[in-house]
Amino acid sequence: MRGLSVVLLFAAFSVATFAEEPRWCSVSSRDPSNTLAYAPIAAAAQVQGGVSAVIIYRPNGHVEEVESVSGPLMLSQPLATQLSKWTVRSNASGDELCQTLVIATFKVGKPTPQPSKFRRLRLALMRKKEKIKFTTEPNTIRISISHPGPLFSESSSSTARQGF
Numbered sequence: 437m438r439g440l441s442v443v444l445l446f447a448a449f450s451v452a453t454f455a456e457e458p459r460w461c462s463v464s465s466r467d468p469s470n471t472l473a474y475a476p477i478a479a480a481a482q483v484q485g486g487v488s489a490v491i492i493y494r495p496n497g498h499v500e501e502v503e504s505v506s507g508p509l510m511l512s513q514p515l516a517t518q519l520s521k522w523t524v525r526s527n528a529s530g531d532e533l534c535q536t537l538v539i540a541t542f543k544v545g546k547p548t549p550q551p552s553k554f555r556r557l558r559l560a561l562m563r564k565k566e567k568i569k570f571t572t573e574p575n576t577i578r579i580s581i582s583h584p585g586p587l588f589s590e591s592s593s594s595t596a597r598q599g600f
Contacts, residue, residue: 458492460575461534467497467523474566474583475514479544482585483510487540491519491577495528511542524577537576545585 478484487507493499502516519538528534569580 456533458533458535459528461495461526461528461536462574463524463526463536463572463577465525465572466570466577467525470522470524472515472518472568472579472581474542474544474581475510478508478510478514478542479583479585481510482544483508484542484544485511487512487515487538487542489516489519489538489540490535491522491524491538492533492535493524493526495526495530495532495534497523497525499524500533507540511540515540538579539576540579540581543580543582545583 485508488505489507489512490503490505491499492501492503499520499522502519504512504516506512507515515538524536526534526536566584567580567582569578571578
């Protein structure tokens with residue numbers, strides 16, 4: 437009799453554990469207030485590549501948890517931190533948690549060549565900004581983040597690296 441109660445207790449625990457597994461849901465869009473940026477330290481080190489993560493969120497869109505799956509730590513940790521502050525829009529109903537795969541691609545542009553002394557300030561003021569592309573697919577969010585790259589190449593003079 438005691439063995440039967442242990443088996444029933446284990447079965448009840450297993451059912452409760454599986455019932456809490458998030459279901460796969462599709463994100464229809466992201467909230468306009470969501471921000472995403474290339475980690476400055478990763479851009480400076482020219483770290484680039486793909487990062488995969490799973491966001492777990494409520495049907496109302498509030499992100500509860502972000503689980504990094506793969507990718508360089510200099511990219512995956514800042515991405516997880518930023519995604520944890522997001523609110524997504526989904527057509528999911530009910531109270532069960534949802535999960536969606538996030539695939540982010542990070543690219544750093546080539547350094548700009550050393551300009552003449554008089555053009556440095558103008559180029560610094562006209563600096564290109566990051567480009568972020570966001571698309572949704574069934575159960576997946578694809579994000580592409582492009583950083584313009586270092587302002588000057590390594591062959592820059594020491595005065596250029598220190599300032600003007």
